[in-house]
Amino acid sequence: MGPVQVHQGTRLAELTTLAVGGPVDRLVEVHDAEELVAAVRDADTAGRPLLVLGGGSNVVAPDAGWPGDVVAVRSRGVLRTGDSLVVQAGEPWDDLVAHTVAEGLAGMEALSGIPGSTGATPVQNVGAYGQEVAQTITAVQVLDRRDGSVRTLAPADCGFGYRDSALKRNPGVFVVLTVTFGLEASELSMPVGYAELARRLGVEVGERAPLADVRTAVLELRRGKGMVLDPADPDSRSAGSFFTNPVVPAAMAGPVVEAGCPSWPAGDDVKLSAAWLVQHAGFGRGTRDGHVGTSSRHSLALTTEPGATATELLAFATRVVDAVRDRFGVTLVPEPTAVRPG
Numbered sequence: 001m002g003p004v005q006v007h008q009g010t011r012l013a014e015l016t017t018l019a020v021g022g023p024v025d026r027l028v029e030v031h032d033a034e035e036l037v038a039a040v041r042d043a044d045t046a047g048r049p050l051l052v053l054g055g056g057s058n059v060v061a062p063d064a065g066w067p068g069d070v071v072a073v074r075s076r077g078v079l080r081t082g083d084s085l086v087v088q089a090g091e092p093w094d095d096l097v098a099h100t101v102a103e104g105l106a107g108m109e110a111l112s113g114i115p116g117s118t119g120a121t122p123v124q125n126v127g128a129y130g131q132e133v134a135q136t137i138t139a140v141q142v143l144d145r146r147d148g149s150v151r152t153l154a155p156a157d158c159g160f161g162y163r164d165s166a167l168k169r170n171p172g173v174f175v176v177l178t179v180t181f182g183l184e185a186s187e188l189s190m191p192v193g194y195a196e197l198a199r200r201l202g203v204e205v206g207e208r209a210p211l212a213d214v215r216t217a218v219l220e221l222r223r224g225k226g227m228v229l230d231p232a233d234p235d236s237r238s239a240g241s242f243f244t245n246p247v248v249p250a251a252m253a254g255p256v257v258e259a260g261c262p263s264w265p266a267g268d269d270v271k272l273s274a275a276w277l278v279q280h281a282g283f284g285r286g287t288r289d290g291h292v293g294t295s296s297r298h299s300l301a302l303t304t305e306p307g308a309t310a311t312e313l314l315a316f317a318t319r320v321v322d323a324v325r326d327r328f329g330v331t332l333v334p335e336p337t338a339v340r341p342g
């Protein structure tokens with residue numbers, strides 16, 4: 001544990017993968033859960049606006065900057081008991097996934113290569129390639145800012161949904177301190193739940209494959225789409241997918257699916273491919289406007305170039321949303337948090 005460091009003059013652009021956003025009043029770096037609790041209570045007591053950031057890979061930070069405290073969560077540590085792991089919020093997610101694969105623990109291998117911190121994963125119920133963290137999270141320890149108490153949320157309290165949770169629906173209320181995962185001791189993965197991944201592995205959907213092979217295959221697929229953070233890859237200067245796949249009533253989905261949009265069942269509703277919608281509304285891969293646009297390898301990732309602003313990016317995103325609504329009658333919802341100052 002190092003001393004709590006408070007910096008002035010840092011820009012949000014330096015703390016976020018989209019690399020936009022203005023100056024931070026006070027950047028407070030915390031290195032364990034105790035410091036995290038103290039930093040949040042300190043800001044709350046003083047009445048300073050608070051923004052909690054992990055890897056900054058799922059936020060659009062405001063050009064005006066942040067007129068208060070940005071708490072950067074750098075706590076580290078993984079405690080194993082049997083097949084259960086208690087993980088500090090600041091532990092880099094992909095390091096954790098690599099660790100579980102090396103240890104022969106199944107349950108998060110398909111989530112390889114996702115940037116950011118472990119503490120942020122319950123917020124939007126991080127998911128990819130047929131897995132999501134809701135499948136393995138058994139507890140989330142939080143600081144509840146409404147009364148300053150530290151308590152443990154059971155999975156049912158987390159209200160997980162598709163790229164959604166009670167933490168996301170109540171922004172600013174819960175600060176995640178640790179996340180507990182229940183995994184399965186196995187050299188084989190959980191059943192592969194995504195057709196593209198199954199094809200790459202040469203197995204059927206629902207079959208298992210060696211853990212390490214799944215991790216390698218996922219990383220290859222992700223790199224091919226610019227979905228692994230890499231300073232040398234301009235397509236990864238993004239927040240990953242900018243829109244969630246819209247879930248709509250079957251009657252609304254019908255004509256869109258007939259037009260060729262990939263779709264998946266979602267209870268009584270239908271989940272549509274946001275990437276297809278974006279592409280077929282006139283925003284194919286590599287559509288650029290000023291310093292922003294769609295990635296050259298994935299129409300769903302919006303990327304920035306040096307000189308971009310959040311205003312420019314959000315204006316582009318609005319044009320995409322309008323075009324998809326005009327063309328298909330479907331409203332896309334952004335996945336990253338658009339941080340509002342104050």
Ligand SMILES: Cc1cc2nc3c(=O)[nH]c(=O)nc-3n(C[C@H](O)[C@H](O)[C@H](O)COP(=O)(O)OP(=O)(O)OC[C@H]3O[C@@H](n4cnc5c(N)ncnc54)[C@H](O)[C@@H]3O)c2cc1C
Nearest residue numbers: 054055056057058116117119120126127128175176239240
């Ligand atoms: C190239 C790329 C690929 C991606 N691929 C995927 C993908 O496949 N699937 C997927 O689901 N996501 C993906 N993402 C999005 C992102 O990586 C995840 O959402 C990740 O969990 C965000 O972690 P973070 O630490 O960077 O969060 P941040 O961006 O720092 O924060 C995101 C939100 O969570 C809040 N938050 C962060 N830490 C805490 C905490 N300790 N307590 C309470 N709130 C907190 C923040 O206030 C903010 O509202 C991708 C992003 C990029 C750049």
